[in-house]
Amino acid sequence: MQVMNSQKVSVIIPAFNAADTLAETVASVLKGTHKNLEILIVDDCSTDATDKVAAKLVEQDSRIQYFRNPQNYGVSKSRNLMIYRATGEYVAFIDSDDTWEPNKLEVCLKMLADNPEVKAVAHALRYLDKHGKKLSYIPTYPTTKAEMQAIKETGESPWVFPSSVVVDRSILVKEGGFAEDWEVGEDTELFTKLAQKYGLLAATEPLGNYRIRGKSLTDKHWLKKRIASDCVKENQLRRLRGEKELSLHEYEQLCFKNLPLLQRVNKLREVLALHYMRKLGQSWLNREVLPTIVYGVATTVLNPQATVHKWKWMKTHEKLSHQTAEGIGHSAELSPQRSSEIGGLS
Template sequence: MTDYGLVSIITPNYNCARFISETIKSVQAQTYPNWEMIIVDDCSTDGSDKVVEPYMEEDQRIRFLRNEYNSGAAVSRNYALREAKGRWIAFLDSDDLWMPEKLEKQLRFMVENGYHFSYHNSFDIDENGAEKGRLVTGPKKVGPISIYNYDWIGCLAAIYDQEAVGLIQIEDIKKNNDYAMWMKVCKKVPCYLLDDTLAKYRIRQGSISRHSKTALIKWHYKLFNEAEHQNPVLAGFNTIRNLFFGVIKKIVYEKKY
């Protein structure tokens, strides 16, 4: 197997003791072995550290870090990114899952095509791991303009080349912080779709997709206004733009099966 270099997997965790074991196993099952998994715990109270500890003892590729105080996913991801040693940066939340060939296929796709940022399809599962019958894909190419249309890039599907992009740090916003990251990366390199389904996204109670439309509008506005430092008029325009392309996504890029 070709060695494309070290992959640093960024995994923020908060009270996911119920799911994180399965998430770690999906990483250990990768056919591409050259990775490190950086788990940053955000002051969990459910014994997540006790769940992770045996995996750390048996697998030196797994690192477990802790925030000093509960800070949110943006701060946790920033911490992990500063600690990452790999050329490639991948993301996997502590309740989501990868298919075994995810890293191998995605890295080959990027290297063979000279891409520095990519994502792939995923399908949804419920809290118990049952498939929900929805596959999510996106545009073949997402650039510095089209990334403002919508958050096409699933966090569990993204990999970028840190040699080309550099260290990314995002503002401390509580929601949409992965979207804020893709905006920064897309300003440097475009993102390309690998049309293959290589991950499972877990839909849980309390996820952002289950909140009211009013809450979603507020968080999208804060994303553009606070993370992108846009004036209120432009932030409002891009919020409306997001709502429009959210409808387009459901029609064009979400497939029932």
């Protein structure tokens, strides 16, 4: 444990109009059992009091640094700038409205030490509703070396969120960080690549908390998010076959815009149904009755079969929530991939 505590971790927090949640996020990192760290807050031209909140935090702890972009760069470039400023052996990411459990870094660093062939680790999460209450359980993948090998051999994608990932900084630099020309899905693209090329292993224990937001980039760019996810899957297979990978623009042209009209309309219907299922999940977890009904009806009209799967997903998460409260959240019955198919909140 002393060896692991000697390893420095650079914690990167991209922030945009995060005045209401930034202090809570930083506090959750500082309360952690692993103390050898630096916190790099990068403000992407916020228009609220994020700068004032960050300034107070910097005064309180010398491990915290604050940077403000000269213009709005977006989350990918903001993270990349901090990756190159980081001085830690490992880099951990946390969004400015999420939180960690105290043992998060301790567990993640032990996983890396116990599995030297793995260059990135992650973990399961809980949701945070709009009141900050922890609920439900977000499963993760891969959690075994067999599942990790499957990603390398079959082109599967991992199921991880940025706020759960800890990765060897040298690998991030080698791969160039996040794709800056992707508005959404850039985290899926990077973590899938890392999992396939270097190995990624995740803990089933929920070591962090993901806040449910109604106006996220995924909500705003729901169609681009789905296209990006499909592009990641296609490039995984191309990488395995030794073929040239497609840029996001190339994939969008070939596999969506160039489709015959009826196929394109059907594809749009399926993607819109997934978007409404995501909104349905958000509303349900936040106990918002009217939006839950509205999104439920819209999803049923667009894709009745998917609605049945969504209901099963919701009931499974209800069960997982109870299991997690009893300390057995690791016994998830629903695979991460299946959860994604039926409308998870990724």
